Amino acid sequence: MFEAIAFYLFAILTISMFSIAVLTSQALYALTSLAAGMIFISAFFFILGADFLGAVQIIVYTGAVLALYAFGMMFFDTTRDVVEKRTSPMLVFGMSGMAALLIVLIFAAPIVSDNIAALYPVQEGVGNAQAVGMVLFTKYLVPFEVAAVMLLVAMIGGIILAGKKMDTSLTLLDEDKSPLSVETNEKAAS
Amino acid sequence: MSFEKFKDRNVGEDGYYMVDIEDYPETGWGKFKQVASRSLKGELFVGLWVVLREMFKFDIHTVQYPKEKLPIGPRYRAVHKMLRLFESGTERCIGCGLCEKICISDCIRMDTKYDENSRKEVTEYSINLGRCIFCGYCAEVCPELAIVHGGRYENASEQRAHFVEFEDMLTPIDALKAGQQEEFPGFGAIIPGSDKSVKKTPLAY
Amino acid sequence: MDTAYLIETVIKIVILLLVFSALAGFGTYFERKVLAFMQRRLGPMHVGPYSLLQIAADGVKLFTKEDIVPQNVVGPIFKIAPVITAATAFMAAAAIPFMPSFTIFGYEVHPIISDINVGILYILGVMAIGLYGPLLGGMASANKWSLISAARAASVFISYEVVSGLSLLAPIMMVGSLSLIDFNNYQAAGVGSWMIWSQPVAFVLFVIAAFAETGRTPFHLIANDHEIIDGFGTEYSGMRWGLFFIGEYANMFFISFVIALIFLGGFGDGSVGGALALLGKVSFIFFFFLWTRAAWPDVRPDQLMWLCWKVLMPIAVVNIVITGIVMMF
Numbered sequence: 001m002f003e004a005i006a007f008y009l010f011a012i013l014t015i016s017m018f019s020i021a022v023l024t025s026q027a028l029y030a031l032t033s034l035a036a037g038m039i040f041i042s043a044f045f046f047i048l049g050a051d052f053l054g055a056v057q058i059i060v061y062t063g064a065v066l067a068l069y070a071f072g073m074m075f076f077d078t079t080r081d082v083v084e085k086r087t088s089p090m091l092v093f094g095m096s097g098m099a100a101l102l103i104v105l106i107f108a109a110p111i112v113s114d115n116i117a118a119l120y121p122v123q124e125g126v127g128n129a130q131a132v133g134m135v136l137f138t139k140y141l142v143p144f145e146v147a148a149v150m151l152l153v154a155m156i157g158g159i160i161l162a163g164k165k166m167d168t169s170l171t172l173l174d175e176d177k178s179p180l181s182v183e184t185n186e187k188a189a190s
Numbered sequence: 191m192s193f194e195k196f197k198d199r200n201v202g203e204d205g206y207y208m209v210d211i212e213d214y215p216e217t218g219w220g221k222f223k224q225v226a227s228r229s230l231k232g233e234l235f236v237g238l239w240v241v242l243r244e245m246f247k248f249d250i251h252t253v254q255y256p257k258e259k260l261p262i263g264p265r266y267r268a269v270h271k272m273l274r275l276f277e278s279g280t281e282r283c284i285g286c287g288l289c290e291k292i293c294i295s296d297c298i299r300m301d302t303k304y305d306e307n308s309r310k311e312v313t314e315y316s317i318n319l320g321r322c323i324f325c326g327y328c329a330e331v332c333p334e335l336a337i338v339h340g341g342r343y344e345n346a347s348e349q350r351a352h353f354v355e356f357e358d359m360l361t362p363i364d365a366l367k368a369g370q371q372e373e374f375p376g377f378g379a380i381i382p383g384s385d386k387s388v389k390k391t392p393l394a395y
Numbered sequence: 396m397d398t399a400y401l402i403e404t405v406i407k408i409v410i411l412l413l414v415f416s417a418l419a420g421f422g423t424y425f426e427r428k429v430l431a432f433m434q435r436r437l438g439p440m441h442v443g444p445y446s447l448l449q450i451a452a453d454g455v456k457l458f459t460k461e462d463i464v465p466q467n468v469v470g471p472i473f474k475i476a477p478v479i480t481a482a483t484a485f486m487a488a489a490a491i492p493f494m495p496s497f498t499i500f501g502y503e504v505h506p507i508i509s510d511i512n513v514g515i516l517y518i519l520g521v522m523a524i525g526l527y528g529p530l531l532g533g534m535a536s537a538n539k540w541s542l543i544s545a546a547r548a549a550s551v552f553i554s555y556e557v558v559s560g561l562s563l564l565a566p567i568m569m570v571g572s573l574s575l576i577d578f579n580n581y582q583a584a585g586v587g588s589w590m591i592w593s594q595p596v597a598f599v600l601f602v603i604a605a606f607a608e609t610g611r612t613p614f615h616l617i618a619n620d621h622e623i624i625d626g627f628g629t630e631y632s633g634m635r636w637g638l639f640f641i642g643e644y645a646n647m648f649f650i651s652f653v654i655a656l657i658f659l660g661g662f663g664d665g666s667v668g669g670a671l672a673l674l675g676k677v678s679f680i681f682f683f684f685l686w687t688r689a690a691w692p693d694v695r696p697d698q699l700m701w702l703c704w705k706v707l708m709p710i711a712v713v714n715i716v717i718t719g720i721v722m723m724f
Contacts, residue, residue, distance in 0.1 A: 028472045028535055035527060046511075052573075055516040063523030063556060070530050071549050079469050079537045128512055129573055218705070225706065237690035241433040252437040 003047055010043040025081045027073055035066045052128035262341050263381050267324045270317060271340035272359040273374065274366050281360060282336035285310035289328035289337055297321035298328060315356035319345050329374070338374040407508050411488055419644035420450035426685045433689035460633035465537070468630065472535040476627070477635045480528025480642030484649065487521040490514035491652050492576050494673065495665030513573045518653060519560060522608060526552035528642060529617055533627035544626025547696055548617045554703040555607035561711035562600035565718040566590050566657060575653070579661035589660040596714045598658045600707055605650045607699070609643065612688035616696050651680035 017037035021030045038061040045054030086092070136144050215221045228234075253260055262268075273282050285302035301314035329338045337359075345352070361371045424439070424446070431438030439446035464470060491514075492507040511517060526548060533545025567573060569590075570581045582588050591598045607614040618626035625631075628639050655661060655676040663669030694702070 026469065028469045028531065032472055032475070032527075032531055035524075039524065051511045051513045052516065055513045055520045058520035059516070059523055059556075059560075063520060063526065064553060067526055067530070067549050067553050070534070071546070071553075073534065074542065074546050074549075079467055079535065129516075221701070222706070225702070234691060238686060241686065241689040244435055245429070245432045248432065249435055250432075250437055251435050254437070254440060 006043065006047055010040050010047075013037075014040040025084060027076075027082055028079070031066065031070055031073060034069075035062050038062045038066065050128060052132050262343070265381060266341060266343070267326045267329075267339040268341050268343040269319065269339075269345055269354060270328070270359050271338050271361065272315075272356060273336055273338060273371060274361050274363070276366070276371070276373075279363055279366055281312075282334045283312050283315070283356075284334055284336070285312045286333065288331045288333065292327045292331045294325060294327060295321045295323050312356060316353045317359075318351055318353055320347070320349070320351040335374050403504070404508060407506070411493075411508065412485060415485065415488065415645045415648060416641055417450070418648055419641040420453060422644040422647065422681070423453065423640070424449050425681075426688075429682065429685045430689050433686075457634050457637040462633045462635060463630075465630050467537040469535040469537075472531050473630075474635070476528050476532030476535060477631065477638035477642070479531065480525060481638040481645070482642075483521050483525040483528070484642040484645040487518045487525075488645070488649050490517045490575065491649060492579065492656065492662075493652065494670045495662045507576070510574060510576060514575045515563060515567065515573045515578075515653075515657070518575075518649075519556070519563070522646065522650075523552060523556050525608075525642070525646065528639065529627040532631070532639070536627065536630040538630050540623040540625075540629050541627050543623050544617055544629075548627065550696075550700060551607055551610075551614065551617060554700060555604045558703055558707045558711055559601055559604035559608065561708065561715060562597045562604060563657070564711075565597045565715050566594050568715070568718055568722060569593065575656050575661075578657050579663075582660045583664050585663075586660065589658065591658045594658070594714075594718070596710060598654075600711050600714070601658070602654060603707060605654060606684075606687070607703075609646050609650055609684070611647070611684050613691045613694060614699055615688075615693055616699060619693065647681060647684055648677070651677045651684070654680050 014037050017033040017040060020033035021037065024030050024033070039058060041061075042054040042057040045051070045057055212224075215224050274280065275282055285300065287300060287302070290298045290300050297318040297320075299314065299316050299318075300312060302310045303313055305311040324339070326339060332338075340359075365371060427449075428438045439449045442448045442452045464473060489508040490511055492505070492510070494506040496503055496505040498504070529548035530545045533541040533543075533548065536542070566578070570578050572578070578590070582590055606612075610617045618628055623629075628636055631639065652673075655673055659676045660672075661669075662673040
């Protein structure tokens with residue numbers, strides 16, 4: 001009974017949090033509710049007995065990914081509402097809703113006909129982390145390593161894109177050479 | 191002791207030395223070496239040891255102010271006092287009005303009348319401590335050494351203008367009889383015991 | 396899921412909340428006194444004998460102070476941010492065994508709220524969420540100091556999570572479990588079996604990361620009083636600020652417990668002496684947090700990032716590799 005109560009409670013909380021994230025025009029509300037929704041999703045892992053994945057869900061999504069989003073949000077004034085440019089809101093709403101429904105149906109269709117059976121049921125005496133490790137490093141070794149290489153490539157690409165002028169320090173640069181003063185000089189000239 | 195030593199104004203040459211400040215490291219490797227040397231040399235633990243030693247020594251310097259106060263010098267100019275004559279116990283003030291005249295911040299007000307002995311008597315005397323700048327001119331000009339500065343420096347008040355009256359400043363008669371009134375040694379008097387803390391001029395040798 | 400278990404858990408949660416909220420208050424008193432003695436001062440002296448009732452005075456002040464929500468702030472986020480800090484601090488405590496299990500009235504009590512088998516991971520994760528308190532508080536405050544503090548909080552937390560996670564990986568490899576009770580039992584043989592002797596590098600790295608994640612002095616940048624006022628707490632007053640405060644101090648206590656349990660042998664064999672030893676270790680680590688505040692200067696934010704990514708993280712990775720090689724052969 002506790003499982004059922006917990007499931008419905010967290011289902012309602014998750015859906016309402018993600019609805020806020022989609023529907024609000026205030027960036028901070030969206031960020032906060034997205035983070036809260038991610039934490040509530042981890043509750044499902046805990047209910048299913050997948051403690052390891054629950055903790056990983058909290059650490060990766062809430063602790064790292066959304067914190068990086070927040071880092072990006074430092075660049076604009078989060079205390080103001082975002083004014084969105086909507087030309088035809090009904091069309092956008094209808095199209096995106098249909099697309100989402102379609103995707104859910106496509107992925108759900110094969111499952112409905114099958115009887116759902118866990119491929120790797122929880123074994124007694126084997127810890128959660130061990131079970132995940134077993135599957136990850138035997139059956140899914142190649143996708144795991146490919147994903148790791150892909151992340152590495154993305155990381156190096158990001159560093160190269162962002163770090164072109166990292167060797168020159170703005171504070172140590174001569175005043176007339178710094179990009180800030182060039183801008184002001186141009187403004188003064190024009 | 192030779193006289194020359196006192197004429198030599200260049201006092202500090204021998205005792206001074208240049209503090210050894212390293213250049214700020216430019217390269218990453220230099221920065222790393224700096225961090226490594228700073229964290230491995232044990233400088234951090236010297237800091238920890240110093241504060242721990244002080245904690246165990248328990249050599250506390252706190253003055254718990256409202257409960258204990260530091261002594262202040264006799265030349266300190268705080269809220270005024272009115273002295274009495276030692277022999278007769280009558281107040282010294284003769285109502286000449288010089289202090290009112292000289293007061294540069296215009297904070298002293300007094301009113302006098304002739305009493306039955308044709309002597310001037312002070313009827314009203316008040317100092318606005320909100321205006322008073324504690325310059326000490328009143329004490330300096332007083333021909334009778336009647337108004338002097340005391341040691342009460344706590345004069346916080348709720349209003350900008352707050353006053354002290356003649357009766358409040360006057361030495362109470364029983365305090366006088368108990369010998370608690372001290373003679374004002376004169377404006378600009380030397381602090382007692384100051385000879386010990388001042389180096390003698392060369393003429394003294 | 397029987398009723399006795401439910402009641403026991405609720406009682407444990409209530410006791411934990413009460414004890415550590417009070418300890419947060421007592422921690423401030425202790426901190427003020429220790430800092431004062433180290434700086435040849437007396438510290439608070441006036442509320443009760445040696446100001447022992449200072450907690451009560453501070454509590455009355457915090458509870459009765461006007462709760463100000465300034466103009467232009469994002470109201471709901473501004474109000475919820477302190478709650479996040481305090482709540483995540485206490486949530487992390489759910490997986491910490493505070494004492495060995497003992498028997499009372501014939502009923503065996505485990506002083507841990509939930510012994511999930513990924514205890515350390517859970518604690519690290521929930522402490523990482525603690526980031527959202529300063530972050531959201533700073534971003535919702537409509538104040539430049541708070542915004543700087545929020546940016547620093549985000550960068551410091553994200554960076555030092557990496558160090559704390561990697562430094563703990565080597566001990567986890569040795570123990571082969573993520574539960575803090577297993578960690579404790581691994582070191583139950585005595586002082587010689589403590590993790591600090593086999594993993595000294597991991598210990599130093601984790602302590603450094605703990606200082607960064609609790610925002611204590613060598614890395615006290617998130618709310619650095621002399622350059623960004625109180626950082627994310629600038630606009631807060633009354634009990635909202637108090638919640639930030641309770642969260643910070645509760646975090647310090649919990650991370651002290653974690654360090655003692657993982658590296659310093661925890662409660663040993665579970666006897667009364669072991670429990671007292673655990674309390675002693677935790678007190679010493681807490682004292683160390685205050686001690687460094689009196690002795691060491693702060694580092695700059697860029698130095699902090701440099702230290703994390705270019706020094707500590709490579710050392711942590713090398714430590715893991717060496718541990719792996721040693722364990723393999």
